[in-house]
Amino acid sequence: MRKDIILSGVGGQGILTIATIIGEAATVAGLNLKQAEVHGMSQRGGDVQSNLRLSDETIHSDLISLGEADLIISMEPMEALRYLPYLEKEGWVVTSANTFKNIPNYPDEEELMKTLNSLPRVAKLEIEDIAKENNMPKCANVILLGMAAKFIGILSPEQLRESIGRVFASKGEKIVEMNRRAFDIGLEAAKNR
Numbered sequence: 001m002r003k004d005i006i007l008s009g010v011g012g013q014g015i016l017t018i019a020t021i022i023g024e025a026a027t028v029a030g031l032n033l034k035q036a037e038v039h040g041m042s043q044r045g046g047d048v049q050s051n052l053r054l055s056d057e058t059i060h061s062d063l064i065s066l067g068e069a070d071l072i073i074s075m076e077p078m079e080a081l082r083y084l085p086y087l088e089k090e091g092w093v094v095t096s097a098n099t100f101k102n103i104p105n106y107p108d109e110e111e112l113m114k115t116l117n118s119l120p121r122v123a124k125l126e127i128e129d130i131a132k133e134n135n136m137p138k139c140a141n142v143i144l145l146g147m148a149a150k151f152i153g154i155l156s157p158e159q160l161r162e163s164i165g166r167v168f169a170s171k172g173e174k175i176v177e178m179n180r181r182a183f184d185i186g187l188e189a190a191k192n193r
Contacts (some may be wrong), residue, residue, distance in 0.1 A: 001056050001057065001151075001154050002053070002054065002055040002056075002057065003054045003070050003071065003152060003153055003154040004048065004051070004052075004053050004054075004064045004068055004070050004071075004156070005022070005051075005053075005054070005069065005070065005071045005072075005073060005086040005152070006021055006050070006051060006069045006072045006073070006083050006086055006087075007048075007049065007050045007051075007052060007065060007073050007074070008047070008048065008049045008050075008072065008073075008074040008075070008077050008079040008080060008082065009047075009048055009075030009076045009077065009079050009082055010047060010048060010079065010100045010102050011047075013048075013075040013076065013100070013140070013141060014075065014138075014140070014141030014142075015048050015075060015141070016050075017026035017056075017141055017142070018073060018141050018144065018145050019035060019050055019052055019168075019180070021126045021142075021145060021160060021163045021164055022025060022052060022054070022145070022152070022155065022163075022169050023035060024086055024163045024167055025155050025159045025160050025162070025163035026054045026063075026154075026155060028159070028162075028163065028166075029155060029159055031054050031055065031056055031155075032055045032056070032057065032058060032059050032085050033052075033053070033054055033059070034051075034052075034053045034061070035050060035051065035052050035053070035062060036050055036051035036052075036060045036062040036063050038063075042189055047079055047082070047102070048079075049079070049082075049083065051063055051064045052074045052182055054090075054154050054155070055154075056154075064086055065086075066085050066086055066091075067084040067085070067086065067087070067088055068086065068088055068089060069083070069087050069091055070088060070090075070091050070151075071091060071092050071093075071094065071095050071148065071151050071152065072084070072086070072087055072090070072091070072092070072094070072095070072146045073095075073144060073145070074093070074094070074095040074096065074144075075095075075096050075097050075100075075127075075140070075141060076095070076096060076098075076099065076100045076114070077096065077097060077098075077099055077116055077124065077142060078097020078099065078106065078107060078112060080093050080095040081109055081112070081115060081116065082117070084119075090121070091121065092121045092122070092123065092151045093116070093119055093121065093123070093145050094122075094123065094124075094144065094147050094148040094151060094190075095116065095122070095123075095124045096122045096124065096126070096127045096128060096140065096144060097113070097116075097124040097125055097126045097127075097174075098126050098127060098128040098129060098140075099112070104184070112163075113187065117171070118185075120137065123147055123148075123151070123190055125143075125144075125147060125186075125189050126158075127140040127141075127143045127144050127147070127186070130141055130143055130185060130189075131182065133183065133188055134181070134182070135178070136178050136181070136182050138178070139178060139181075139182035140182075142164065142179045142182040142183050142186070143182045143183070143185050143186040144184060144186060144187065145149045145160065145183060145186060145187075146182065146183040146187040146188075146189070146190070147186040147187070147189055147190040148186075148190070149183070149186070149187050149190070150187070150190055150191075152189075157167075157183075157187055160183065161180060161183055161184075162179055164176065164179050164183055165180065178183075
């Protein structure tokens with residue numbers, strides 16, 4: 001079994017945290033893992049993208065070829081669309097519906113959503129809004145991971161949830177529980193997809 005995931009977003013949105021949680025869960029599960037370096041400007045506001053490859057067999061390359069990604073997990077809708085050429089025909093896009101207008105010529109929001117909605121397999125949600133409503137504004141990325149959990153497949157939602165506990169352990173139980181709650185919110189939201 002293999003899963004090729006593209007993570008995308010804007011610097012400062014927590015893409016690296018998503019990669020860390022998935023990677024830690026994969027390591028504990030005994031899977032092979034390759035992650036390409038993060039490309040883009042990881043400082044706040046620049047576009048960020050990373051390839052994450054998980055498999056129960058040897059992985060020879062850390063890069064995902066065009067048309068071979070099983071899943072795009074994106075913190076920003078325009079960034080999700082940017083990587084569509086990498087998505088395989090049956091692949092899923094799991095994205096935030098909240099835009100982050102970091103460039104002067106950002107596309108028309110209505111057209112952007114229309115394009116996203118036209119995709120055959122897309123799950124999108126206003127994760128930033130949900131995070132704020134639940135008093136966890138820094139947990140939007142973990143809500144998104146919860147949404148993506150069922151599409152990751154090679155790892156169970158429970159394995160990812162347990163990984164959250166290990167990744168955030170040094171920050172204290174309160175932070176662990178808040179992030180687990182964020183994950184559960186995303187997981188619940190994706191059940192109807």
